[in-house]
Amino acid sequence: MLARALEAEGIATTSISMVREHTEKVKPPRALFVPFPFGHALGRAEDPALQHRVLRAALDLLTEPAGPVLRDFPDDAALDTEPPAPTQASAIKSVAAVGGDAMSEARSMIGQHEQWLARSGGRTALGPSGVTREALPGLVPFLKSFADGQTVDAAERPADVPQAGFIRYLADDLKTLYWEGYLGTKPQAGGDEIARWFWGETALGQLLRRVRDRLDAAGDPASKAAAFGVAR
Amino acid sequence: MPRLDRLPEANRANLLNLPMQVNESSPYTPLPRPLAACRLAIVTTAGLHRRGDRPFGPGEQGYRIIPGDLASIEIIQSHTSLGFDRAPIMRDVNISFPVDRLRELVARGELGAVAPNHYSFMGAQRDLAGIQTTTGPEVGRRLREEGVQAALITPT
Numbered sequence: 001m002l003a004r005a006l007e008a009e010g011i012a013t014t015s016i017s018m019v020r021e022h023t024e025k026v027k028p029p030r031a032l033f034v035p036f037p038f039g040h041a042l043g044r045a046e047d048p049a050l051q052h053r054v055l056r057a058a059l060d061l062l063t064e065p066a067g068p069v070l071r072d073f074p075d076d077a078a079l080d081t082e083p084p085a086p087t088q089a090s091a092i093k094s095v096a097a098v099g100g101d102a103m104s105e106a107r108s109m110i111g112q113h114e115q116w117l118a119r120s121g122g123r124t125a126l127g128p129s130g131v132t133r134e135a136l137p138g139l140v141p142f143l144k145s146f147a148d149g150q151t152v153d154a155a156e157r158p159a160d161v162p163q164a165g166f167i168r169y170l171a172d173d174l175k176t177l178y179w180e181g182y183l184g185t186k187p188q189a190g191g192d193e194i195a196r197w198f199w200g201e202t203a204l205g206q207l208l209r210r211v212r213d214r215l216d217a218a219g220d221p222a223s224k225a226a227a228f229g230v231a232r
Numbered sequence: 233m234p235r236l237d238r239l240p241e242a243n244r245a246n247l248l249n250l251p252m253q254v255n256e257s258s259p260y261t262p263l264p265r266p267l268a269a270c271r272l273a274i275v276t277t278a279g280l281h282r283r284g285d286r287p288f289g290p291g292e293q294g295y296r297i298i299p300g301d302l303a304s305i306e307i308i309q310s311h312t313s314l315g316f317d318r319a320p321i322m323r324d325v326n327i328s329f330p331v332d333r334l335r336e337l338v339a340r341g342e343l344g345a346v347a348p349n350h351y352s353f354m355g356a357q358r359d360l361a362g363i364q365t366t367t368g369p370e371v372g373r374r375l376r377e378e379g380v381q382a383a384l385i386t387p388t
Contacts, residue, residue, distance in 0.1 A: 001360055002275065002353065002368050006383055007259040009372025013275075015385040028385075029260045039317035041278075041386050042333075045324035051333050055384075059267060059343075062382055067260045086317045121305070125322045127283040128310040169287055172310070180322055191317030225290035229312050 003028035014061045016041050016054070017070070029067035032058040035078035038085055039191065043077065050077070086191050088232040092199040094206060102144070102203040106137035106174060109181040116184030125176045129169035131156050136174055140207070143170065147210035164215060164226035171208055171230045178204060199231075263382060270381040273300075273347035275371060277355030278321070278328040278388045279311025288312060288354040293362030295371055298350040304331055313356040316388045328386055347380045355388050 003013040007029055014030040017023040018038060023031050034054060036043055043050035057073055110133060117124060126133055135156065145152040146167065157166040175198065182194050199205040208231055215227035263270065279288045281296035287310030288296075298307060304325045309318070320327040331350070337343040351371045353363060375383060 001364060002277065003385055004258050005364060005368030006275065006372040006375065006385075007261045009369060009376050010261050011372055011375050011380060012261045012263045012382045013385055014382070016387060018387050027258060029258060037317060038315060038388055039320050039327070041328050041388070042326060042330050045320040045327045048326075048333065048336075051326055051330055052336070055330055055333050055337070058384060059272075062263045062267060065262075068258065082317065085315055088314065120323070123305045123322075123325075125308050125318070127308040128287040165289060168312070169310070176318075176322070179319060183319065183322065187323070189319065191319035194319055222290070225312070229290070229314060232314055 001026055001028075003031075012062055014058045016058055020070075023070055027068040027070075030061035030064060030069045032061060032071050032073055034073045035075050037079065037082050040079060040082070044079065053077075082190050083192055086195050088195075089199040089205070089209060089212075090232055092196055094199065094209075095201050100203040102207045103137050103140040105203045106140055106177065109177050110134070110137070112181035112184045113177055114184070116180040119184060119187055120180075124180060126173055126180075129156075129166065129173045130158060131170065131173060133177065136170075136177055139170055140174075140204070143167070143207060143211050147207060147214050149214065162222060164218075164220075164222040167211065167215065168226040168229045171211065174204060174208075178202065265381070267343055267382070268341060269344045271345045271347050271379055272334065272343055272382045272384060273375055273378075273380045274329055274331065274334070274350040274386060275353070275375075275383045276329055276350070276386045277353045278309060278386060279313075279354035280307050280309050280325075280329055280352040282306055283308045291357060291359070292354055293357070293360070293367055294353075295367055296352045298329075298352060300331075300346045300348050300350060304329070307331075311354055311356070311388060313388065315356065328388060330384075330386070347375070348378050349374070351375075 003015050006013050015028045017031045017033045020033045042054050054073060061069055061071060139154060142152055142154045178198055179194050183189060212227045212231040215223045282298060283306055285296055290312045307325050309321055326332050334346050338346060
């Protein structure tokens with residue numbers, strides 16, 4: 001659909017498709033169907049050779065004489081180690097008696113995150129909330145009070161970002177802190193393994209479940225959307 | 233989805249007889265010259281942008297501009313869906329936004345140039361009317377004005 005809008009303006013397009021049935025109906029001019037899970041459009045992270053093969057296959061479609069063209073990237077490249085979509089919080093049992101203080105737990109993740117930054121050459125996904133990494137643990141009490149049903153606000157919330165949205169971005173940045181902290185010590189870990197650890201074994205995972213519940217209970221569309229983006 | 237030729241005959245017949253929504257003929261722009269002489273942009277629905285840009289909000293049909301020479305370390309994701317694995321893009325932005333790979337193709341002489349700007353939308357939305365009628369064509373016009381001949385469209 002995006003392809004159609006661009007083609008109408010005179011741009012030749014080639015698309016990577018991850019849902020074959022959808023592509024078959026919509027019929028973009030040129031599409032490469034890949035057998036990878038969501039989040040793995042070009043195949044595998046830090047695998048330039050595979051990424052180049054996928055890219056080459058997609059770009060080769062640009063020289064097809066007419067469309068629509070839907071080509072399959074070979075099935076044998078499929079990643080058997082990762083599920084088609086990540087396991088969500090609701091499907092992960094939390095370890096009994098995950099007690100513990102989410103704020104000091106978050107603080108301790110900063111040290112592991114430093115290891116991540118050393119590995120990744122400074123690359124991090126932190127940013128959407130606008131809160132610095134060092135300040136993130138300090139916002140855990142705000143999330144706790146919110147989850148407990150109190151009427152609270154955070155000084156760090158930008159004036160033009162409503163509370164539900166800010167809570168969602170905060171959850172994203174805290175998850176990134178934990179996810180990247182995990183990758184700092186286990187750089188090849190897949191998202192499913194990290195999700196199971198996060199939702200099953202951390203105090204912050206338990207807290208975010210409660211935050212999600214309060215957002216969902218609020219009922220207004222913005223809060224429900226935020227809830228859906230914090231945990232499922 | 234199972235391949236049709238591996239299904240029992242009755243299932244196969246049912247699937248083949250389903251009424252399908254068929255698109256009217258869609259515009260098809262041929263590549264005007266060999267790829268090695270073309271400028272290419274990435275247009276992604278992965279909800280990416282420069283760190284510091286306004287994050288995507290739920291249902292947003294706008295786009296963000298990502299300068300073609302921006303270091304991949306400056307690109308973050310604020311996609312509002314949880315339905316995909318985020319670990320790969322934390323490790324390597326090229327998994328959804330293969331900008332370093334494009335630069336390598338240019339260095340090898342297989343691609344003319346990386347476009348001055350790339351564009352990102354956010355996918356996984358129900359109602360795409362805004363992208364269809366307004367922001368999608370707007371990005372198309374910008375690409376044309378920036379002398380771009382081709383676009384690689386990537387999902388999340």
